[in-house]
Amino acid sequence: MSGVRVLVGTRKGAFVITADGTRANWDIAGPFFGGWELYHLKGSPVAPNRIYASQGSGWFGQLIQRSDDGGRTWTVMGNAFAYDGIPGTHQWYDGTPHPWEFKRVWHLEPSLTDPDTVYAGVEDAALFRSTDGGQSWHELSGLRGHGSGAQWAPGAGGLCVHTVILDPADAQRMFVAISAAGAFRSDDAGVTWKAINQGLRSNHIPDPAAEVGHCVHHVAQHRARPQVLFMQKHWDVMRSDDAGDTWTEISGNLPSDFGFPIDIHAHEPDTIYVVPIKSDSEHYPPDGKLRVYRSRSGGHEWEALTNGLPQRDCYVNVLRDAMAVDSLDACGIYFGTTGGQVYASADAGDSWQAIAHDLPPVLSVEVQTLTD
Amino acid sequence: MTIRVVLPAHLRTLAQAGGEVLVDVSPPATVRAVLDALESQYPVLRGTIRDHGTLVRRPFVRFFACESDLSLESPDIALPDAVVAGDEPFYVIGAIAGG
Numbered sequence: 161m162s163g164v165r166v167l168v169g170t171r172k173g174a175f176v177i178t179a180d181g182t183r184a185n186w187d188i189a190g191p192f193f194g195g196w197e198l199y200h201l202k203g204s205p206v207a208p209n210r211i212y213a214s215q216g217s218g219w220f221g222q223l224i225q226r227s228d229d230g231g232r233t234w235t236v237m238g239n240a241f242a243y244d245g246i247p248g249t250h251q252w253y254d255g256t257p258h259p260w261e262f263k264r265v266w267h268l269e270p271s272l273t274d275p276d277t278v279y280a281g282v283e284d285a286a287l288f289r290s291t292d293g294g295q296s297w298h299e300l301s302g303l304r305g306h307g308s309g310a311q312w313a314p315g316a317g318g319l320c321v322h323t324v325i326l327d328p329a330d331a332q333r334m335f336v337a338i339s340a341a342g343a344f345r346s347d348d349a350g351v352t353w354k355a356i357n358q359g360l361r362s363n364h365i366p367d368p369a370a371e372v373g374h375c376v377h378h379v380a381q382h383r384a385r386p387q388v389l390f391m392q393k394h395w396d397v398m399r400s401d402d403a404g405d406t407w408t409e410i411s412g413n414l415p416s417d418f419g420f421p422i423d424i425h426a427h428e429p430d431t432i433y434v435v436p437i438k439s440d441s442e443h444y445p446p447d448g449k450l451r452v453y454r455s456r457s458g459g460h461e462w463e464a465l466t467n468g469l470p471q472r473d474c475y476v477n478v479l480r481d482a483m484a485v486d487s488l489d490a491c492g493i494y495f496g497t498t499g500g501q502v503y504a505s506a507d508a509g510d511s512w513q514a515i516a517h518d519l520p521p522v523l524s525v526e527v528q529t530l531t532d
Numbered sequence: 533m534t535i536r537v538v539l540p541a542h543l544r545t546l547a548q549a550g551g552e553v554l555v556d557v558s559p560p561a562t563v564r565a566v567l568d569a570l571e572s573q574y575p576v577l578r579g580t581i582r583d584h585g586t587l588v589r590r591p592f593v594r595f596f597a598c599e600s601d602l603s604l605e606s607p608d609i610a611l612p613d614a615v616v617a618g619d620e621p622f623y624v625i626g627a628i629a630g631g
Binding site: 195196217218219220221222223236239240242 | 540542543546576578579580581584585590592593626627629
């Protein structure tokens with residue numbers, strides 16, 4: 161019997177929500193690490209009961225937790241994130257140089273092949289790797305050492321590596337996205353990096369088509385077609401067919417092309433999902449209606465998915481790492497809101513149910529599809 | 533000598549310690565010596581009270597003893613006699629801020 165495990169990070173703890181393959185009845189476990197911010201939890205694709213979690217607080221800093229039993233019990237791992245060498249400076253909000261300072265781990269990306277290897281995207285923007293199950297961390301400093309690093313500036317949420325993608329077809333290839341620097345690709349397992357922002361246009365920066373400076377919110381890749389990337393930028397939904405070398409806009413008929421998450425149907429590489437948000441100054445859905453938009457054509461043409469979602473007086477946000485899909489048939493889609501709801505669709509978005517109603521604000525959602 | 537340390541609730545949970553924590557410190561008893569002993573006894577606390585590398589106090593963590601705020605003092609300042617004698621604890625406090 162298959163099942164689904166939804167890993168939910170919130171402002172005040174982590175929750176593990178499970179169901180069998182019917183996805184009809186859900187059980188909520190937690191809060192784990194109550195009172196702490198859980199920016200992200202993610203399980204190893206090769207050892208699903210191994211889950212890494214980023215736990216932190218403004219008072220006591222960053223912790224990394226690891227579970228080896230599917231989230232029932234947890235062990236504190238290493239939390240020493242030291243930049244390689246002399247960190248130098250990036251740009252501050254006012255354009256002045258500002259020292260690189262570690263603040264938190266935004267995203268944990270377990271290796272596709274080794275349960276003990278995991279990557280951490282952090283603020284201030286850098287990529288770290290552990291090869292001992294999270295006990296020790298070492299910076300892949302070629303990213304921060306990219307020639308443009310001194311020009312990177314934080315977005316409203318900070319200068320953070322929030323997206324880490326490990327290419328399933330090429331062990332040497334990785335992607336990251338940074339707010340507000342842009343997207344980067346490595347073709348040598350993280351040693352050197354190339355900015356991949358050609359075609360992005362951001363009207364709020366001095367040179368709208370600059371090599372770096374774009375506030376990329378999230379990037380998604382389908383494992384069956386890894387050269388195609390989809391991006392939710394600050395404004396604009398974008399697509400690349402050449403592994404990020406060039407991008408074209410696919411916002412089409414969206415009611416707003418501002419938003420945070422973007423994800424792809426597990427079995428249909430051209431079926432993508434976004435959650436339009438009204439604007440960068442009004443972080444809630446247009447018209448008070450929470451609508452997921454689905455394109456079955458790889459962009460441009462979008463349909464609103466509303467069945468089961470609140471269609472009046474709804475003013476929540478959906479953050480960049482708070483949407484995920486399972487790989488059951490039919491594909492399940494999940495997302496969490498800043499209002500503490502977690503919504504699930506067991507029919508690729510046609511209908512939705514709230515599987516959690518009143519959690520703390522949701523920061524991240526990941527889904528594991530489990531088989532006996 | 534043994535120093536009594538009161539941790540904030542989140543750090544007590546993290547350290548799996550109930551109530552006060554007792555740490556053994558070699559003279560002279562200073563803030564630095566207490567924190568070194570605390571982190572040695574409870575390695576999970578490393579990085580939560582002070583920075584891993586610089587050992588600088590985290591901004592929203594404060595140190596108190598005998599109703600005195602020691603947060604801005606040198607970490608090498610001697611602790612009050614009452615703390616050294618075990619009559620008073622050394623407090624690690626999370627600042628009242630945020631939500």
